[in-house]
Amino acid sequence: MNEERIRDYERGAGDLDEAEVQALTDALTHFGARFIPESDRGGVGVRRKFTRTKVRMIETWEGEGGPVGEDDV
Template structure:
């Protein structure tokens, strides 16, 4: 059984969206949570279910965002797994339809 993804922070969500060029509506569609819940999470509301930031994380990671843990005195971070051009190509491929394959990129 796989462990659930650790939740992310509101700034990480905003930064991840910015990296892939998503609006709140785009993230809502990809995560399965309503746009209002995404906005409340990113405004740092504390009464949302823990599944909300986990779903946000999963949606962003599936689209090329990598969340970096705090390490060696450096704060948490967000970056793209791939160069921006590769992320755009992946998004284009996924929008073309067909059966998606398993993503084994770590």
């Protein structure tokens, strides 16, 4: 799926089939989106899994420890 297809969908100028919806959902979930179902407390929505601060902390943690090296002892 290309960016133009997604833009058309967001503007209401086109529909996505089930496979495209699933691919888009999977990609957004992979990058930290949380899909919230409708409940008696509110409607459906999308939220970030982590706050910006936590994302920065995770990125820092991933860079700790130095470069990857050989494991042979």
